Amino acid sequence: MAGWILLGLIAIAFLWIIVVYNGLVSLRNQVQNAWKQIDVQLKRRHDLIPNLVATVKGAMEFEQDTLEKVISARAKAVSAAGPHDKAVSENMLTEALGKLFAVMENYPQLKSNENTMQLQEELTSTENRIGFARQFYNDMVASYHIRQEIFPNNFVASLFKGFKKEEYYTADEADRAVPKADLSIRKK
Amino acid sequence: MPLTFVQVEEEKNRRIWIFFLVLLLVYFAALMGLMAAWAQIFWIDDAALFRPRSIFLLVLASLITASVHFCFSTLDSVRFLKKNLSAAPPDLRDGIHRRLANILQEIQVVTGNKRRIEGAVIPTLAMNALAAVDLRGNATIAITEGLLSKLTRPQLEAVVAHEACHILSGDCLETTVAASLFGLPAAVIEKLSSTWAPQARLSPAFFLTWGLLKLSHLFHLFISREREYRADAGAVRMTRNPLALVEALQLLSRNWRGTGSIGNGLEMLCIVNTAAALTDESDGWWADLISTHPPIRKRIEVLSKMAHVGLSERIAQTGPNTGAGTARPAQPVFYALDPRQQWQGPYVLTELSALPWISPLTWISDGGQAVERAWKTPMIDQAVFTKRLTQEEKKPSDFICPSCRQPLLITSYDRTQVFQCHFCGGLLVENAKIPRIIARAESLSTERVQSLSKAVMRKNQTRRMERHLESLDRKTIPLRNCPKCKNPMTRTFYTLAYLIEIDRCSFCGLTWFDPDELEMLQCMIVNKMAADPLERRTA
Numbered sequence: 001m002a003g004w005i006l007l008g009l010i011a012i013a014f015l016w017i018i019v020v021y022n023g024l025v026s027l028r029n030q031v032q033n034a035w036k037q038i039d040v041q042l043k044r045r046h047d048l049i050p051n052l053v054a055t056v057k058g059a060m061e062f063e064q065d066t067l068e069k070v071i072s073a074r075a076k077a078v079s080a081a082g083p084h085d086k087a088v089s090e091n092m093l094t095e096a097l098g099k100l101f102a103v104m105e106n107y108p109q110l111k112s113n114e115n116t117m118q119l120q121e122e123l124t125s126t127e128n129r130i131g132f133a134r135q136f137y138n139d140m141v142a143s144y145h146i147r148q149e150i151f152p153n154n155f156v157a158s159l160f161k162g163f164k165k166e167e168y169y170t171a172d173e174a175d176r177a178v179p180k181a182d183l184s185i186r187k188k
Numbered sequence: 189m190p191l192t193f194v195q196v197e198e199e200k201n202r203r204i205w206i207f208f209l210v211l212l213l214v215y216f217a218a219l220m221g222l223m224a225a226w227a228q229i230f231w232i233d234d235a236a237l238f239r240p241r242s243i244f245l246l247v248l249a250s251l252i253t254a255s256v257h258f259c260f261s262t263l264d265s266v267r268f269l270k271k272n273l274s275a276a277p278p279d280l281r282d283g284i285h286r287r288l289a290n291i292l293q294e295i296q297v298v299t300g301n302k303r304r305i306e307g308a309v310i311p312t313l314a315m316n317a318l319a320a321v322d323l324r325g326n327a328t329i330a331i332t333e334g335l336l337s338k339l340t341r342p343q344l345e346a347v348v349a350h351e352a353c354h355i356l357s358g359d360c361l362e363t364t365v366a367a368s369l370f371g372l373p374a375a376v377i378e379k380l381s382s383t384w385a386p387q388a389r390l391s392p393a394f395f396l397t398w399g400l401l402k403l404s405h406l407f408h409l410f411i412s413r414e415r416e417y418r419a420d421a422g423a424v425r426m427t428r429n430p431l432a433l434v435e436a437l438q439l440l441s442r443n444w445r446g447t448g449s450i451g452n453g454l455e456m457l458c459i460v461n462t463a464a465a466l467t468d469e470s471d472g473w474w475a476d477l478i479s480t481h482p483p484i485r486k487r488i489e490v491l492s493k494m495a496h497v498g499l500s501e502r503i504a505q506t507g508p509n510t511g512a513g514t515a516r517p518a519q520p521v522f523y524a525l526d527p528r529q530q531w532q533g534p535y536v537l538t539e540l541s542a543l544p545w546i547s548p549l550t551w552i553s554d555g556g557q558a559v560e561r562a563w564k565t566p567m568i569d570q571a572v573f574t575k576r577l578t579q580e581e582k583k584p585s586d587f588i589c590p591s592c593r594q595p596l597l598i599t600s601y602d603r604t605q606v607f608q609c610h611f612c613g614g615l616l617v618e619n620a621k622i623p624r625i626i627a628r629a630e631s632l633s634t635e636r637v638q639s640l641s642k643a644v645m646r647k648n649q650t651r652r653m654e655r656h657l658e659s660l661d662r663k664t665i666p667l668r669n670c671p672k673c674k675n676p677m678t679r680t681f682y683t684l685a686y687l688i689e690i691d692r693c694s695f696c697g698l699t700w701f702d703p704d705e706l707e708m709l710q711c712m713i714v715n716k717m718a719a720d721p722l723e724r725r726t727a
Contacts, residue, residue, distance in 0.1 A: 030300075033300075034300060037297065037300075037301075041297070114283060117283055118283060118286065121283065121286060121287055121290065122290070124341065125287075125290035125291070125293070125294060128291075128294045128345070129293065129294050129297045132294055132295075132297045132298035132426075133297050133298075135298060135428075136297065136298055136299070136300050140300070
């Protein structure tokens with residue numbers, strides 16, 4: 001009798017390990033998928049930028065410097081290899097684009113051009129999507145970590161080698177500083 | 189709180205069962221009543237109705253009817269709903285619609301592409317947004333054209349995120365089921381009967397709609413107000429921008445939300461109730477029970493708390509040059525409401541006077557709760573308007589403009605001397621001079637004035653008729669005071685043939701013309717655009 005009970009307990013424990021293991025594997029894949037989604041959105045941004053530059057080039061003759069910065073930042077971002085390089089170059093691109101949008105405000109003929117407006121809207125949307133994709137990635141990483149660390153799942157997680165801590169996507173140090181309002185342009 | 193809420197599924201199914209039971213009960217009661225009436229008419233023994241066998245048959249019959257009704261109205265309700273509201277998918281060649289489509293895509297990203305949500309635009313000027321899901325799994329977020337054109341991008345993001353939260357959390361399915369059982373048929377009949385003749389007010393269709401709406405309100409008892417708070421919180425969780433939702437709610441609370449355009453039975457699907465109902469804006473268990481939407485003021489309060497800001501800080505944050513005030517702490521700063529109804533600022537006095545759109549009637553706030561017209565603040569009055577007047581070449585007179593409260597300038601109009609307000613453009617003319625001015629209408633009036641006078645005359649014609657018919661001795665409230673003797677001026681038409689509204693002082697013989705009114709009067713008289721005689725129209 002006692003043997004049966006023992007066998008039953010072992011079977012339950014075994015089933016429980018399977019359930020927890022499968023849950024962890026599924027979450028790990030979701031985390032990886034979320035990471036790939038960020039890449040999809042970044043690719044979308046890279047594809048849109050040449051169009052935008054081509055459209056505004058004619059009207060913004062005196063801002064060649066800003067435009068060139070955007071183009072070179074895009075080139076760097078496309079060719080970046082490692083995750084760290086990628087993060088740095090993407091941040092540079094975000095900054096260059098932000099400057100371009102700010103300068104575009106000074107050109108009323110661009111603001112009335114439906115084509116430019118459309119491109120700007122697409123890029124704004126893409127920026128949002130990148131942000132949202134990162135947000136979703138971090139949410140997934142958080143639930144993956146929680147699933148690994150809670151008791152008694154932590155025993156199962158430590159049994160297998162495959163479950164490591166994923167890295168959170170963190171804001172750049174420069175992004176975290178409170179932006180200072182620069183009034184020099186407005187006062188002109 | 190997991191975003192995907194898969195575990196909420198069971199609870200949601202339980203609620204839908206409750207709706208089905210309510211439907212069953214309604215049908216059972218209706219059949220029971222019908223049978224009782226039948227028994228009364230044909231003198232059959234009432235006791236036969238309460239035998240187990242007949243009750244069983246009644247339950248069976250109501251079960252069948254209720255199931256058929258339930259399946260018919262809930263399986264494809266999103267398509268029916270869209271048809272009823274004439275909602276169409278966003279037009280991708282339209283810049284504003286494209287923005288909505290993009291935002292829907294963004295919301296898909298933030299939820300990890302878990303759920304396909306379609307967008308739709310309702311062609312009405314009302315301001316509202318709604319979400320619907322049916323048992324087939326079709327999900328849609330519909331926004332009215334009016335709201336779509338008034339919201340900025342972040343505000344639209346917040347509204348779409350709010351609706352998406354309803355869909356993802358699953359509470360949208362229960363509201364759609366509840367609305368489609370009786371509310372949707374009521375909306376359909378309402379829409380059909382609106383095309384009939386107006387005397388059909390007491391028609392069967394009217395009673396049918398009324399009855400269906402009352403039945404639909406039964407479901408309000410089971411729909412909790414909490415879900416709106418939850419969706420607000422979920423929207424903030426997605427967009428991380430509570431202030432945008434606050435602004436959108438403020439805009440919604442001030443505008444027409446679609447009573448008469450969006451059917452009455454569909455209010456539980458909307459972001460704010462289509463009718464501004466008192467129960468919605470009140471607290472307590474009774475309001476909680478019968479109302480489907482929480483008070484807007486409370487929602488705004490909760491959201492503002494999430495952003496950790498009060499009103500004054502909010503004004504400061506929406507201004508284009510935040511931080512400018514800190515550099516110059518000694519000078520007082522003001523916020524001004526621009527013509528697009530957005531708060532701008534903070535500005536010091538010199539900046540304020542440089543604003544092209546500032547006028548004595550602009551709303552001004554000093555950052556606190558108090559909001560005043562610009563002319564009421566002595567400091568601004570002195571520094572901005574008085575200064576502007578001294579720069580004018582024309583001489584100021586002793587008369588004060590009745591609306592802007594600034595001195596009128598002495599100008600010449602068709603070579604005669606009149607008094608004009610520099611800010612609003614209104615004219616003060618002595619009565620004796622008016623015929624002179626009209627006779628001298630030298631230049632042909634512009635197309636703008638011509639079309640304006642035509643429109644104004646048509647409008648005033650109906651207004652005069654209404655006044656004539658309603659009551660002849662109705663007292664009118666004087667709107668302006670005479671610039672000379674300060675007595676109230678009476679508002680009348682120039683003559684009953686030329687229907688231009690003027691303000692006249694009976695003591696001083698002065699007439700005040702609002703901007704364009706004098707030109708319109710000239711145009712009417714010169715072009716003989718006289719009104720029809722009243723007697724002929726009323727006869």
